[in-house]
Amino acid sequence: MNFEPRFIELAGVINGSMPEHVVRRISDILNRTRKSLKGSRVLVLGVTYKPNVSDVRESPALDVISLLREQGCQVSYHDPWASSIKVGAVNMKSKPLSGAAVNSADLVTILTAHSKVDYHWMLRNAKAVFDARNALAEVSSPKLFSL
Secondary structure, eight states, rough: OOOOHHHHHHHHHHHHHHHHHHHHHHHHHHHHHTTTTTTEEEEEOOOOOSTTTOOTTTOHHHHHHHHHHHHTTTEEEOTTTOSSEETEEEEOOOOOHHHHHHOOOOOEEEEEEOOSSSSHHHHHOOOOOEEOTTTTTTOOOTTTEEO
């Protein structure tokens, strides 16, 4: 009888630690290209709690962005469902998903996989992509990284 509450508690612990794991993975990927978190440009795709909704409440993406900024990353984001967000005391606005925005990022990171985003186009134009949501699971590319 005590197994289920412990299982639910453990799932909460694992989910709560995912932002730190994602940031460590981003750091590892940047290190492969001889870049550190500090000063790197990271473009986050998707900040809402789940795909194709506008709700950002309790979104782990906000924690990831906050942790990246604490490490000195220059973070921008694109989300067709969230035109603006507040991360700590900082207000941020969604940037258009242009070739210039994608190409200028040291790493593009997919945190919420929205159906309105052309991930194949983005991969062709990006230097490196970290797909934390398997939006490009069927693709094999040397510049594509997953969890």
